[in-house]
């Protein structure tokens with residue numbers, strides 16, 4: 743019997759990136775292959791769901807959009823066994839991944855967030871395409887070269903810098919300063935700002 747390790751399932755609005763405001767059912771899987779200092783998710787605590795109980799839970803909500811997140815959902819071996827029935831039921835499925843695992847082709851929308859603090863892990867790129875890339879802004883001399891490297895290695899429609907929350911405060915000034923620098927001398931202003939707007943709207 744397949745078993746999924748789930749941190750939480752909830753309905754909310756996508757808070758980040760291009761789809762901000764899109765109603766969705768979030769399925770947060772336990773487990774991650776990284777351990778970022780500023781991680782805002784307790785990905786180690788979980789409840790076990792069978793495929794049927796998980797599908798029944800998702801079905802309780804109104805939204806026909808799903809956001810698969812974590813933790814790191816590309817590490818979930820049995821994910822295709824969930825994606826097939828969800829696709830057959832007509833759901834639009836988005837994923838939030840750190841970019842270290844290959845994303846299943848059944849996923850409709852890919853948001854990748856490569857982590858500067860684990861730069862060396864991105865020397866080999868296993869998922870070279872995405873709908874959007876979002877990188878959490880870090881104040882470090884090598885940060886902009888990392889973003890430029892990711893832009894050459896991961897082909898996406900949009901690229902974002904996101905401020906990150908540390909001790910209840912966002913590094914907003916650093917983030918917009920980095921944005922100004924990364925877009926300097928470019929005509930396309932390719933890099934945009936993505937905030938965790940759900941944290942300001944006081945929703946999940």
Ligand SMILES: Nc1nc2[nH]cc(C(=O)O)c2c(=O)[nH]1
Nearest residue numbers: 754755756757811838940946
């Ligand atoms: N509203 C809302 N939007 C989100 N987008 C990505 C999230 C995540 O934790 O992966 C997230 C989240 O936790 N809440």
Ligand code: SF4
Nearest residue numbers: 774776777778781813
């Ligand atoms: S990759 Fe995401 S879930 Fe994993 S530790 Fe980093 S911030 Fe947390």
Ligand SMILES: [Mg+2]
Nearest residue numbers: 782783938946
């Ligand atoms: Mg979150």
